[in-house]
Amino acid sequence: MRKVIAHSRRTGGAGPAPGGGPETGSGDAAFDPALALPKKRSLAIAGHRTSITLEDAFWRELKATAEEQGRTVAALVAEIDAARGPAGLSAAIRVYLLGKKARAVASPPEAY
Structure with missing residues (x-):
């Protein structure tokens, strides 16, 4: 399999061509580059507003997980926040x- 290299706008270096996705060897990689774009959202956690930046794929999974558990995204994030230790919230x-x-x-x- 040949890997296509394109110029990266962010770093000025080489990287995979846009839309090329990661190579898995199977030829059937289901990669949607739009899901990798970071999105910033504000939530109220423990009485204060905070901004969280996550890729759209993680926002979708976070929302689905909260719905499965019968609670809000903010409530789930508050639980993760309380248990995270020194790690960043995102x-x-x-x-x-x-x-x-x-x-x-x-x-x-x-x-x-």
Whole structure:
């Protein structure tokens, strides 16, 4: 497989061509570059407003997770914030969501 290299606008260096996506070797990578774009949103957590920047894919997963748990995004983020320790909030959210997905893959629900 040939990898196409394009000039990166951000760093001035080389990088994958726009829309090229990561190579997986299978040729069927489902990568939507729009989901990688960061979005900043404001939430009220523990009585104060804070801005969080996450890629759109993480915002979608965060919203879906909150809905699955029957609570608001702000309530879920407040729980993550309280448990995050020294990590940045955006990073803690990403790690939380990744861990949730990993646990779901490791132990899928039993069929009835």
